Amino acid sequence: MSFDLxxxxxxxxxxxxxxxASPWDFSCDLEVDFxxxxxxxxxxxxxxxxxxxxxxxxxxxxxxxxxKLSVHFEAVEARFLRTSFSAFMDVLTLATKTVEQFGxxxxx
Amino acid sequence: xxxxxxxxSFLFTYKACKDEENDCSxxxxxANKIGVGVVTLDGTILSNPRHxxxxxxxxxxxxxxxxxxxxxxxxxxxxxxxxxxxITPDKIDCLCYTKGPGMGAPLxxxxxxxxxxxxxxxxxxxxxxxxxxxxxxxxxxxxxxxPVVLYVSGGNTQVIAYSEGRYRIFGETIDIxxxxxxxxxxRVLTLSNDPSPGYNIEQLxxxxxxxxxxxxxxxxxxxxxxxxxxxxxxxxxEKLNNNECTPADLCYSLQETVFAMLVEITERAMAHCDKxxxxxxxxxxxNERLQDMMRTMCSERGGKLFATDDRYCIDNGxxxxxxxxxxxxxxxxxxxxxxxxxxxxxxxxxxxxxxxKKASAGINGLNS
Numbered sequence: 001m002s003f004d005l006x007x008x009x010x011x012x013x014x015x016x017x018x019x020x021a022s023p024w025d026f027s028c029d030l031e032v033d034f035x036x037x038x039x040x041x042x043x044x045x046x047x048x049x050x051x052x053x054x055x056x057x058x059x060x061x062x063x064x065x066x067x068k069l070s071v072h073f074e075a076v077e078a079r080f081l082r083t084s085f086s087a088f089m090d091v092l093t094l095a096t097k098t099v100e101q102f103g104x105x106x107x108x
Numbered sequence: 109x110x111x112x113x114x115x116x117s118f119l120f121t122y123k124a125c126k127d128e129e130n131d132c133s134x135x136x137x138x139a140n141k142i143g144v145g146v147v148t149l150d151g152t153i154l155s156n157p158r159h160x161x162x163x164x165x166x167x168x169x170x171x172x173x174x175x176x177x178x179x180x181x182x183x184x185x186x187x188x189x190x191x192x193x194x195i196t197p198d199k200i201d202c203l204c205y206t207k208g209p210g211m212g213a214p215l216x217x218x219x220x221x222x223x224x225x226x227x228x229x230x231x232x233x234x235x236x237x238x239x240x241x242x243x244x245x246x247x248x249x250x251x252x253x254x255p256v257v258l259y260v261s262g263g264n265t266q267v268i269a270y271s272e273g274r275y276r277i278f279g280e281t282i283d284i285x286x287x288x289x290x291x292x293x294x295r296v297l298t299l300s301n302d303p304s305p306g307y308n309i310e311q312l313x314x315x316x317x318x319x320x321x322x323x324x325x326x327x328x329x330x331x332x333x334x335x336x337x338x339x340x341x342x343x344x345x346e347k348l349n350n351n352e353c354t355p356a357d358l359c360y361s362l363q364e365t366v367f368a369m370l371v372e373i374t375e376r377a378m379a380h381c382d383k384x385x386x387x388x389x390x391x392x393x394x395n396e397r398l399q400d401m402m403r404t405m406c407s408e409r410g411g412k413l414f415a416t417d418d419r420y421c422i423d424n425g426x427x428x429x430x431x432x433x434x435x436x437x438x439x440x441x442x443x444x445x446x447x448x449x450x451x452x453x454x455x456x457x458x459x460x461x462x463x464x465k466k467a468s469a470g471i472n473g474l475n476s
Binding site: 042043045046047049050063089090091093095097098099101102103 | 175176178182183186187213216217219220221223224225227228229309444445447448449
């Protein structure tokens with residue numbers, strides 16, 4: 001399994017942020033390669049149930065393609081992006097470990 | 109919910125049942141404990157491992173750290189539960205988890221794992237109310253049929269009785285839970301949190317000799333503990349410094365006062381609903397002094413006290429599994445998109461369908 005992460009911060013300039021039409025200036029992209037559409041969709045389905053707690057401040061979009069789970073975050077402030085991303089990583093890791101340990105070929 | 113640790117507990121359970129064998133496994137993680145249980149519909153517990161997050165003396169547990177604890181322990185607990193029960197996932201009928209109430213982050217751990225396992229093993233999910241799970245566990249373990257229930261833990265304090273399809277709340281705390289009050293006082297005395305602050309207060313209280321007057325706060329059917337806590341926090345240091353009393357005296361006085369309040373509102377609820385039996389559940393329920401006081405009251409009314417020890421009182425996975433299995437046997441399951449968790453989930457929101465149909469349908473739902 002491989003893992004790709006890409007952070008984008010625009011809006012460092014508060015003046016610019018004020019005049020921009022979209023306030024979603026902070027974004028982050030995350031890609032996890034499960035090398036399996038089935039496993040990627042299980043993790044996707046399990047994590048999609050929990051919505052972002054502050055939808056007016058953080059947005060999260062997830063999609064699956066070629067066995068990879070792609071996650072896109074957008075936030076109005078860097079701190080919301082950080083907390084949301086950090087919380088998501090915890091449950092993503094948990095879901096992935098669960099698939100690894102209890103999925104196909106599980107031995108008891 | 110948990111032993112009498114502070115804050116809410118979150119638990120998640122997964123229960124499974126095989127048609128012929130009625131095997132059921134469940135996970136529960138609430139407050140500062142995470143547990144996984146495997147049960148069958150007749151209440152047999154095949155396994156019920158649990159791990160508790162114990163903080164240093166003088167400190168409580170916080171949501172983030174507690175969630176980290178659960179993240180670390182949940183998967184090994186599932187393995188251990190399945191191994192001890194000697195079952196494989198194909199023997200499981202459904203997976204249960206604690207939907208609430210509790211702390212959000214710890215609750216999410218159970219919910220996420222149960223969703224993934226549900227997809228991997230192709231088993232249905234059942235979301236369970238933590239409070240209702242305590243009641244059902246208490247009923248099956250003690251054999252109490254239709255008691256007034258006193259649910260006392262670190263996160264909840266409620267007097268409950270069943271009526272017309274729901275567990276109705278007759279009285280409750282209007283601020284903090286009784287277990288929270290005891291836990292936080294244990295922090296003032298820097299008692300150990302191992303195995304639980306409430307247990308250590310109970311042991312110390314046995315050596316108390318002098319009763320210190322404390323506020324006694326019963327408001328109709330409800331109770332309040334925050335004022336008592338503030339009072340004893342403020343006076344404890346002063347009295348201890350002046351050698352007017354010992355820490356044991358304070359523990360003794362606090363227990364006598366808050367337990368007397370609980371016995372009073374429980375007795376009033378019994379009179380309201382014309383029931384003579386009492387069942388005590390929740391972490392504080394394993395306090396033997398509380399059980400003694402309640403037993404005295406019950407016997408004066410010609411009733412019986414039903415209580416369990418720490419194996420069942422304290423949050424555990426089996427209680428979630430068993431309650432989820434009961435619901436599942438009556439045709440209830442939780443679709444994936446609704447398998448959320450919630451910090452607020454009142455006892456009376458749950459339709460106790462298994463109690464309504466007890467006479468007719470019974471457990472036949474399992475075989476359909």
